[in-house]
Amino acid sequence: MFEARTRLTRVILQVVVTVLVLPFLFPLAAMLQGSLAGEGWGNYAKVLAVPGFGLFFRNSAIMALATIVIVYIVALLAAYGFSKLHIRGREIYFWLLLACLTLPEVVLLTPLFVTATNLGLYNTYWAVVLPLAALQIPFAVLLARNFLNGIPNELFEAARVDGANAFRAFWYIVIPLSRPIAAAIVIFTLLASWNDYLLPLVFLQDPDVQAITLIPQFFVGEFSNDQTKVLASAVITALPEVLAYLLLQRYFERGLAAGAIK
Known part of the structure; x- marks a missing residue:
């Protein structure tokens, strides 16, 4: 692994990293500045006063939590099978699964709509x-x-010698040792589920189940387009993600690095 050993190298790396981060900070600064334009903190008060704001927040939290639980369980079980279990044709199944990464959400919208309607899952x-x-x-x-x-693999072989089956090996070895990658999975899944706009817009027409990402619609209409309220709602919507990252930062960075290079 690359390591900065001298003060000059560390200074150069710090300057490079700072320059790389600046382009990402400018949009955030513009968003914060725009959210305080006009009425200042009153923009946030108007967003929080939207009818059903608390309900929308709760709905997004429920959907994000359910999505995280499903992804976490299925991903770890599948990764355990692909990595440590002797399954015939597992590489073929693995690459077929990766092929799903090429499918954009908008392409699947029509079949998903038909399926949700036929199964009674709409709204x-x-x-x-x-x-x-x-x-x-x-x-x-x-x-x-x-x-x-x-x-x-010696850990799993030792567990097998001690009489542990595949499930017990998963429970007592994989789950305790996979906390770093679990944090990475949680963060990525939270970002995707919390920020998703298209699926809630199409599948959730009932106000009782709508998501918080639809809040900006209350300030954009035929005769109004209050961008200060839109930016304020974007800041409020981003807070749970920022908090989750700060809480899981240590595990997230370790898991992302390990999952990327091992």
Whole structure:
């Protein structure tokens, strides 16, 4: 692994990293500045006063949590099978799964709509949760499999000698050692599910189940386009993601690095 050993090298690296980060900070600064234009903090008060704001926030939290649980369970189980179990044709199945990464969400919209309508899932959380989970699982499996490849096979062989079956090995070895990659999966899945706009817009027409990403629609209409409120709603919507990253930052960075290079 590359390591900066001298003060000059560390200074150069710090300058380079700072320059690379600046282009990402400018949009955030512009968003914060724009959200305080006009009425200042009153823009946030107007957003929080939107009828059903708390309900929309709760709906998004429920859908994000359900999506994270599904992706976490399925991705770890699948990665365990692809990495440590002797399954005939597992590489073929793995590459077929990765092929799903090439499918954009908008292409699947029509078949998903027909399926949700026929199964009676329209205007329910599951109409959004299940497609979101399915779209996130391939990438999560890719990360988790690379991470599990770094766990020595001797641990599983020792567990097998002690009489542990495949499930017990998964429970007592994979889950405790996979916390870093689990944090990465949680963060990526949270970003995808919390920020998703298209699926809630199409599948959730009932106001009782709509998501928080639809809040900006209250300030954009035929005769109004209050961008200050839109930016304020964007800042409020981003807060849970920022908080989750700060809480899981240590595990996230370790898991992402391990899942990418092992």
